[in-house]
Amino acid sequence: MCLAPMADVTDCAFRQIIVKYGKPDVFWTEFVSADGLAHEKGREKLLIDLKFSKNERPIVAQIFGSNAENMESAARLCRELGFDGIDINMGCPDKAIEKQGCGAEMIKNPENARTMIQAVKRGAGDLPVSVKTRIGYNKNEMEMWLRELLAENIAVLIVHLRTRKEMSDVPAHWELMQRIVEMRNEMGKETLIIGNGDVLDLEDGREKIKETGCDGVMLGRAIFGNPWLFSSPLIRRRMGRGDLLDIKEKLKVLTEHTKLFQKLLGKHKNFDIMKKHFKAYVNGWDGAKELRVKLMETKNAKEVGSIINEFLFEK
Numbered sequence: 001m002c003l004a005p006m007a008d009v010t011d012c013a014f015r016q017i018i019v020k021y022g023k024p025d026v027f028w029t030e031f032v033s034a035d036g037l038a039h040e041k042g043r044e045k046l047l048i049d050l051k052f053s054k055n056e057r058p059i060v061a062q063i064f065g066s067n068a069e070n071m072e073s074a075a076r077l078c079r080e081l082g083f084d085g086i087d088i089n090m091g092c093p094d095k096a097i098e099k100q101g102c103g104a105e106m107i108k109n110p111e112n113a114r115t116m117i118q119a120v121k122r123g124a125g126d127l128p129v130s131v132k133t134r135i136g137y138n139k140n141e142m143e144m145w146l147r148e149l150l151a152e153n154i155a156v157l158i159v160h161l162r163t164r165k166e167m168s169d170v171p172a173h174w175e176l177m178q179r180i181v182e183m184r185n186e187m188g189k190e191t192l193i194i195g196n197g198d199v200l201d202l203e204d205g206r207e208k209i210k211e212t213g214c215d216g217v218m219l220g221r222a223i224f225g226n227p228w229l230f231s232s233p234l235i236r237r238r239m240g241r242g243d244l245l246d247i248k249e250k251l252k253v254l255t256e257h258t259k260l261f262q263k264l265l266g267k268h269k270n271f272d273i274m275k276k277h278f279k280a281y282v283n284g285w286d287g288a289k290e291l292r293v294k295l296m297e298t299k300n301a302k303e304v305g306s307i308i309n310e311f312l313f314e315k
Contacts, residue, residue: 001205001230002026002158004196004220005062005087005132008273012051013261017253018223019055022231025216027052027059031089034065034074035100043077048268050081058084060130064092066101066112068119075123085155086124088116090133093164104164107137110148117152128155132196132218135176136163146180150189157184158218161197172197177212194218201229225280227253247285251308254281255301262301271300287311 003010003018005028015027032049036042052059061078063086065071071088078086090113092103099105106113113131120129131149135142140163149157159180161172177195184191196218199205205217223229254277261274275296282292291311298304 002218004218013264017227017257021227024230027056029061031062034063034070037074038070060085060087062087064089064102072119072123075120085128087130130156132158134160138165156192158194181213258301258304
């Protein structure tokens with residue numbers, strides 16, 4: 001049961017909140033540019049994205065790039081920083097990433113993708129190397145594409161069960177997962193297969209594992225506004241009541257999360273990044289919209305705390 005890497009979401013502040021309220025089996029960092037890490041100024045700016053604490057272990061660093069030398073160097077750096085594994089992003093649909101020959105663009109160039117895996121393995125040493133990707137670019141190409149990746153004997157293959165063209169606009173194709181597992185077995189590989197896309201919660205994840213035979217699932221959007229996602233069933237049921245106690249608890253965690261963001265990342269990142277969490281935490285009850293509008297005008301954690309305290313006092 002893994003937490004998906006999400007840009008400007010799964011930073012060190014957010015992961016600390018998740019550690020406290022319900023830790024997954026494995027964490028991933030946000031993805032980091034290998035090209036950026038290869039240059040002194042870029043490295044200085046990007047190292048904050050590779051910041052982690054011991055209580056987050058096991059944690060995997062996710063990198064992207066299309067230059068073998070830089071990918072090897074970035075992998076070596078991640079090993080020196082103490083990560084438990086290194087993941088290569090070969091599924092991001094962002095156009096700016098694709099223009100660099102990275103992310104989902106890799107699906108169009110299997111030969112270069114394999115070169116990147118080989119480079120990362122050299123830099124990673126004895127650390128496990130994984131790849132997160134999609135089933136294809138404009139169409140389902142998994143029979144060709146995933147075989148190319150499996151041929152490199154990667155430790156883990158994480159498959160977002162949509163094409164790049166589909167983005168997240170259609171339901172994830174979980175009916176394909178059993179075939180992906182069969183392909184792994186036919187090739188005689190020991191690569192672990194993790195499915196990603198539309199996993200609602202741990203129960204849904206376990207059901208998908210049982211139905212398809214994959215080795216695990218990766219949850220992404222389900223974590224928004226729900227730091228208890230990976231906690232015990234009892235806690236998750238208690239936090240899903242939707243009553244005043246539930247609202248107060250969510251707002252308490254939002255305040256805590258905001259303070260932590262400012263403390264750990266305030267000198268490095270724009271406070272507006274934190275605001276993408278506001279809609280997730282503040283949603284689904286009378287007065288939520290009005291409170292959210294006020295929170296979106298804030299400039300720091302102190303202002304967020306004041307507005308939330310005022311709201312709770314009125315309650």
